[in-house]
Amino acid sequence: MDHGIYGGVIVVAEKFDTGRRPVWCPGCGNFGILVALRRALARLGLEPEEVVLVTGIGCHGRMSGYVRANTFHTIHGRVLPLATGIKLANPSLTVIGHSGDGDAYAIGLGHLPHAARRNIDVTLIVHDNMVFGLTTGQATPTTPKGRITRSTPYGNPEEPLNPLFLALASGATFVARGFSGDIAHLEELIVRAIRHEGFSFLDVIQPCATFFNIYREVRRRVYKLEDEGHDTRSLEAAIRKSLETERIPIGVFFETKKPPFRENFPHAMSPPPGQRVPRSVDLSHVWSRYR
């Protein structure tokens, strides 16, 4: 039984398990994210009915088959607009997006800065394996320069994107990085990301055992921000940390409070759109405009 003890309360993560056996490759980083997510959801005291997982297309997208919750397995790259629509239609739902680095940073990048600046109250967890996993190992926007992949047989000619820097620059109100190889730490990050009111961005280094196995390298270079007294309230400090290249900081880079997007629609929230049974609408007031 998958459980942990928090403040004397035993939390069971099983209720978020569909019981299906994941079809990921042995050693895949997605397992770590799956376990951390289930535990985080249980720890938050949520019920599966209150949670919606939106997953993209890629190996990461299979999460929706393995987490017992409401799920929407969307098309490639569209996790954020989908999640935005769900959250605005029913803010009482806890909406979590799972995207890949191809999904979020290549085809779907156009949505990330906007979700961030809107401060839509959803959590985006990017399974960043620095490779297109499901399409068998091509380069993505986070693949290191020079790296040989199936689509870059002479070495990746492009500089990688810095997703944390981008999220910070776009106004995300919660920015963090995790590592699928450190499940307990990741669980903590997911709990904080979900608790944060507003847009939470969590890039998770998720080694692909088959096409880009970098466990050993990541373990060697990774360190925890909280161990080094990083001030999560300082955007400047966060930006500096996001630009670090030699060592890999994980933990919360930045967290601030801003009104979530839905607060722009108080007129539409009692009840919110998703909880309204359609009724006959009196338009007589409007018709007078057209005479």
Next chain:
Amino acid sequence: MSGREEFTFLVGGPAGAGVFRSGLVAAKTLFRHGYYVHGDNEYPSIIRGGHQWMMVKAAKREVYAHGEEVDAVLALDKETVARHRGRVREVIVADESVARGLEGVVAAPLMRSVREVGAPSVAVNMAGLGFVLGLYRGDVGRLEAVIRDVFSKKREVAEVNARVARRAYEYAAEAAGELALEPLSIGEPPRGKIVIDGNSAVALGALAGGLSFYAAYPMTPASPILHLLAELQKEYGLVVVQPESEIAAINMVTGAAYAGARAMTATSGGGFSLMTEALGQAAMTETPVVIVEAMRAGPSTGLPTYTSQADLRFVIHASQGEFPRFVLAPGDPYEAYMAGFDALNLAWKYQVPVIVLTDKYLAEGYWTVDEPPRLEPSEGKVIRGEYRGEEPYKRYKITPDGVSPMAIPGTKGALVTANSSEHGEDGYGSTDPEVVTAMQDKRFRKLSGMIEEANGKGVKTYGGGPLAVVTWGSTKNAVLEATRDMYGVRVVQVLYLSPFPSERLSRELEGADRVLVVEANKTGQLASLLREHLLLEPDGFLGKYDGRPFTPEEVEEWITGFMEG
């Protein structure tokens, strides 16, 4: 209530001169004089400079479309005179400064009126309206009232404009005596009618259908829907979002619908192109979404501000794979209201995507139509609150009619598992050939109900006779206007283009010895649907693809050719 039966007016000028507002004020003023009115505009895709015009036709009977001629022109610049001189029957009015050196133009003291009242010079268009109304001895009080309504958000501006209009109206008295034009009749507005554009009508129809979430990226000619709903959001409790792209818009709408909201987006062909992948997603996940596609002339950016009916085949087939969808094509604002309402109900009844196909002419044109009735939306097979089924809830449960009960996330006892990949009844991905076949069959089982809907409401026939003219969308207006006085002609309008109402259309065409098709595209897309679904080769096809709506004259001439033969 004597006075003229008909009056056609055109106001033209540079972009930024308030041409459309003037046209709208003219249309409403004539409506309040007791006329049915129709208004249509033309403008290039620029904000300042460039010629634009709006034409208003008023008659004491139903007006569907404009002819080529106009009675009076208000020219806000010289170009208007040059461009429209050839079509004027009675009078061209321009300010003294514009009219100078131009023959046959009434030089009116419009700027003088503006200055005397102390108004800003942009008010010259209202002076023009006042002057023209004076020439035709209309009721200036009605004009002033319309101005106050149209400028209702800025009271002082409204008052100044009203005063300018009255001053110019008074100046017209002398010229009116000399010209002795047949005066307007002054009566009461047609009872139970409104003057409305297609965009507003489709938006309000959706509101009547329970719309609660709207997301759209601006694109001519659909943007006015966004503007109107954004304005009405507080009064009607809507969430209105302008996202980063049409891709975002359709996915937000899909997310909102999945979460239980009646949701819609609108765009034109370019934006719809970006939505095609998510259209298939809505079909595969059986999420009820509504897309309004207001066509403009393509390909590509094409003629951004001109009309077309060339996206019919595109919307019928858009997105990979095969799936049932509704495509509704209203032809006037009343039908647009009904289509907006029906679209949401049908989307939720069948859990399929619904496309409302309009075009620039319908979207931005004004017609006098019945005030639409208050309607009662129906929820469809939706589960809210708590699921009490015996077996675990399955989002894609196979049912006789193909429609699965749709729980909303948050429902107790149900987990809602939507999947854009092929899946089994429980929403979990599957590639099993039996499952795949069963699910595709399930989705297509909806089609028989959908076809019934199409055969029920999808065709309208006007008049009777052995010569049938088949048309769709806004082109019906020119066809109805053209055939008004023709004997032996029946006009058949197809309103549901997917699924195609074959049975109903065959019935409506019974006894026709010739079938003609009129539509605003080059290749004859409705004509091709008649071949496909009715195995019927039309006896003639009239297409048009210059961005302009058909005129009744060209349609009449073409049809007449078949009557003599």
